[in-house]
Amino acid sequence: MSPVNFVYLASVLFAIGAAAVLLRRNAIVAFMGVELMLNAANLTLVAFSRMIGEINGQIMAFFVMVVAAAEVVVGLAIIIAVFRARQSISLDEPSELKG
Amino acid sequence: MISPVLFWFVAFITVIPALALIFSRRPVHVAMAVVLVMVGLAISYVALDAPFLGAVQIIVYTGAVMMLFLFTLMLVGVDKRESLKETITGQRWIALALAIGLGALLISVVSRLTFSVSERATVGEPTEVAGWLFGDYVLVVEVLGFLLITAAVGALVLTHVPRLFPKRTQAEIQAARIAAGADPVNKAFPGFYARHNALDAPALDPEGNPIEDSVSRVLRARNQTIDGSEFKDDNKARRRELGAKEDDA
Structure with missing residues (x-):
């Protein structure tokens, strides 16, 4: 079976992640959707790396993982700060902040 | 080449749990489903000749990132349910249509292209990856080190809460106890x-x-x-x- 199939799989996962970001109100679940999209992109990088037969794609996927880890730390800290301020992590409520 | 059984197994344990992101009500269930997705992706990395990335995926994603999500869920309250009230009318169906459209678009674009698959694979073993990371990409690695430190400090600053009252010393606590009529000795x-x-x-x-x-x-x-x-x-x-x-x- 060709590695191209993994690109299809990554497309499906990316769409599911995007749907989660668009549909869910819970900030943590929406954030997990972002993580799923990042991982889908990683899967395409690794699949293309296998197709080309070079390792650069894997190095790039590794960098994406490191950046994603840093992003998760800051993102979750922001979610906790918002929760402390508003006692809620619903994504709808910050929109009510505008005067 | 990759065995079809392995591909369909990976597809099964990634796509089905990923749907929990859209349909599951409880955030903890979603987190555990995403853990399964990450394990499936790690299996696919190993199948795609990237064993190092597979191990890193397990360690970083299932071991660190998803556990961090679970800790955060614990802090903000596991039982917090989402309100299902729509603030923008029809937003749910528009969002679903957009997501399905995006998936269909990606799949159709990929299916129109022809890819040449190289027979020779560079296996991403730790020594090979290390050679690239600390060879050609050493500057990027250093910048990522800065990024990680900045992220850690940023998280500390964001979650820091200033003290509302000055800290009570032991002598003050003892004086308060005596004033409240407590026995001065044990x-x-x-x-x-x-x-x-x-x-x-x-x-x-x-x-x-x-x-x-x-x-x-x-x-x-x-x-x-x-x-x-x-x-x-x-x-x-x-x-x-x-x-x-x-x-x-």
């Missing part, structure tokens, strides 16, 4: 000076009388204490032996 330990060195036997004061306060309130409420009277008589006899007057006791 209560006697149960069993102290008594015959039975046990929690249920009250301590005896120098007169030989049991000190009720020395026994835990819980034991007293359950009537599980020895009242100490048996020691009292014994004590009287002992004191008589020592030549004390009867009326002293």
Whole structure:
């Protein structure tokens, strides 16, 4: 079976992640959707790396993982700060902040 | 080449749990489903000749990132349910249509292209990856080090809460206790000076009388204490032996 199939799989996962970001109100679940999209992109990088037969794609996927880890730390800290301020992590409520 | 059984297995344990992101009500269930997705992706990395990335995926994503999500869920309350009230009418269906459209678009674009698959694969073993990371990409690695430190400091700053009241010192706490009428010294330990060195036997004061306060309130409420009277008589006899007057006791 060709590695191209993994690109299809990554497309499906990316769409599911995007749907989660668009549909869910819970900030943590929406954030997990972002993580799923990042991982889908990683899967395409690794699949293309296998197709080309070079390792650069894997190095790039590794960098994406490191950046994603840093992003998760800051993102979750922001979610906790918002929760402390508003006692809620619903994504709808910050929109009510505008005067 | 990759075996079809492995591909379909990976597809099954990534796509089905990923749907929990859209349909599951409880955030903890979503987090556990995403853990399964990450494990499936790790399997696919190993199948795609990237064993190092597979291991990193397990360690970083299932081990660190998803556990961090679970800790955050614990902090903000596991039972927080989402409100299903739509603030923008029809937003749910528009979002679903957009997501399905995006998936269809991606799949159709990929299916129109022809890819040449190289027979020769560079296996991403740790030595090979390390050679690239600390060779050609060493500057990027250093920048990522800065990024990680900045992220850690940023998280500390964001979650820091300034103290509302000045910290109370031990002396202040003690003064407050005395002012509230507490005994300035410790209560006697149960069993102290008594015959039975046990929690249920009250301590005896120098007169030989049991000190009720020395026994835990819980034991007293359950009537599980020895009242100490048996020691009292014994004590009287002992004191008589020592030549004390009867009326002293």
